[in-house]
Amino acid sequence: MxxxxxxxxxxxxxxxxxxxxxxxxxxxxxxxxxxxxxxxxxxxxxxxxxxxxxxxxxxxxxxxxxxxxxxxxxxxxxxxxxxxxxxxxxxxxxxxxxxxxxxxxxxxxxxxxxxxxxxxxxxxxxGLKPPKVHEREVVLSSLPVELDGLRVAVLADLHASPVKGAWRTRRIVDDVLATKPDLIVLPGDMVDGQVAGNAANVAALAELHAPHGVWVAPGNHEYYSNYTAWMAHFRQLGLGVLENETVKLAIGGRTLAVSGVGDPAFYRNPGLVQGGGIAPDIPRVVGQARGSDFHLLLAHQPKLAREAAATGAVDLQISGHTHGGHIIGMDRWLVAPFNDGFVRGDYRVGGMTLFVSAGVGQWDGFNARLGVPSSIDVLVLRSVRRR
Structure with missing residues (x-):
């Protein structure tokens, strides 16, 4: 209906x-x-x-x-x-x-x-033109001083497709590498379409590299495009895929936990979910991150922030999904209410900070942007106790 x-x-x-x-x-x-x-x-x-x-x-x-x-x-x-x-x-x-x-x-x-x-x-x-780089500082009270200045590049909502083409992904990869990030994260919705017809449009992602790795969490559009096949393909490209998993990184004598969880699309759209998929499991990654000095969570949809914050064990959640709201006016009146009030930028949720990227792309079926440009986000993490 x-x-x-x-x-x-x-x-x-x-x-x-x-x-x-x-x-x-x-x-x-x-x-x-x-x-x-x-x-x-x-x-x-x-x-x-x-x-x-x-x-x-x-x-x-x-x-x-x-x-x-x-x-x-x-x-x-x-x-x-x-x-x-x-x-x-x-x-x-x-x-x-x-x-x-x-x-x-x-x-x-x-x-x-x-x-x-x-x-x-x-x-x-x-919506089709390549995004620009936007660098911003994020001050975090729980960030150890040893992690102060850590540069995290965020590539949310690439939505690679035959319309956008391989050249656009190549341009994005080159621009990201030029920022010299310490860590690169892709919080979901990397693709639209099947692997066979779209692999060439994400091939450039294999060239992403950073001292502390390139980490991927799934988004709802991976669930619509043969989830299992895409997760396997991302691993073949050398990307670190986090499916309700946590990796612990030793940086400056401290331990940074990076976790990625599944997407709520697993529950809501059984008729659209193709080729497997996993439900988000925040308690599981919280358990895996135990003992770390700082916990960064990749969760595609920002509405998972309240659940993550309630654990008291996540310091920073990075999300996408909203595309920043697409159009001025529509962003606050339509997109934000459907995403628990989160649309773009950083928010304080309990004791946790949430950052919602406006995304480097968006789904071809609603591609427009007016007043809300796409964005390659480079977050410079800052400690309140910086040296």
Whole structure:
């Protein structure tokens, strides 16, 4: 039912957009026709995507077009809501006839429709272009002074696919290595699609290296793309895969525990989970990390933070999943509520610090970014007791 509602949303919105508009004119009626055509295109694209009848490459492009149409109608919804919220009080006034006519007039809509399509296209372009590096200090009261200055590069939500291509992953890898990180972490959603059709697009990850390793935790999209095959492939690339596992690293005479847990997608979407998968097991990694001086947890979805903080045994959780909220406004009003209020940046959760990356990419099916750029995050860990 939810999928049907999503697919019908553009068509219903197209009707809402145009029904109050008077005196459209023959020469400009194609604006309305274009809107309804896009509304009809959305269910077709959704059907093609769900069938996955054309292989990973074609399916990725179908998803991208599906996402572009969805973003266009999401922006159109904002326009329609603002239009009618302004129009309703004016309806009660006898002196605002011209403004009422303008709000429901063809001229405004002839400007709004191209602007919406332009913003959707710009957002999609922003989502496809390579991310920039953003370095930030994170002050941690529990960080031993010996670990002060540790540089942790975060590559969340790569979502490698045939649309983004191998060149984009190569660019990201080169930019990460240029920051000279001490530790590299990938907290999930590295891929979209099967290994056979997408391995070339993640091949450059094999060149990631850092003094204290490159560590991966799974995200929900690995569960949708043959989990077991991808975890095996990541190991073949030389990445350290942490499936409810902890590795202890000796740094400066101290022990840093890095843990990775499974994703809650294991519970929620049994029809989409392919090729295995594991449930998140925070108590298990807490037990494995016992005796360490600092515990860093990789958990793809930030909503696991409250459970992790409740153990009192995790100092820093690094997550992704939200893509920073994609679009200003949507980030706080829609994405944050679905993720326990976490959308991007650092948060204090009990005695634990949570960092949520805006991600280096996002799923092709909703690829747009407006005001929320993708990001290669380099966290410089700082101790309050620094030397």
């Amino acid at each position: 939810m999928i049907v509602s999503i697919l019908l949303f553009p068509l219903l919105l197209a009707f809402w957009l145009w029904w109050p508009v008077a005196a459209l004119g023959r020469k400009r009626r194609w604006y309305a026709g274009l809107t309804f055509a896009l509304g009809l295109l959305q269910p077709l694209l959704g059907w093609l995507w769900r069938r996955q009848a054309f292989g990973d490459v074609a399916n990725a492009w179908v998803q991208l077009l599906f996402g572009w149409v969805m973003v266009a109608f999401a922006l159109a919804l904002v326009f329609v809501l603002l239009r009618d919220l302004l129009w309703l009080p004016l309806r009660l006034s006898r002196r605002a006839g011209r403004l009422r006519a303008f709000l429901h007039g063809a001229r405004l809509h002839h400007v709004a429709v191209p602007l919406v399509l332009l913003l959707a296209t710009l957002g999609t372009y922003n």
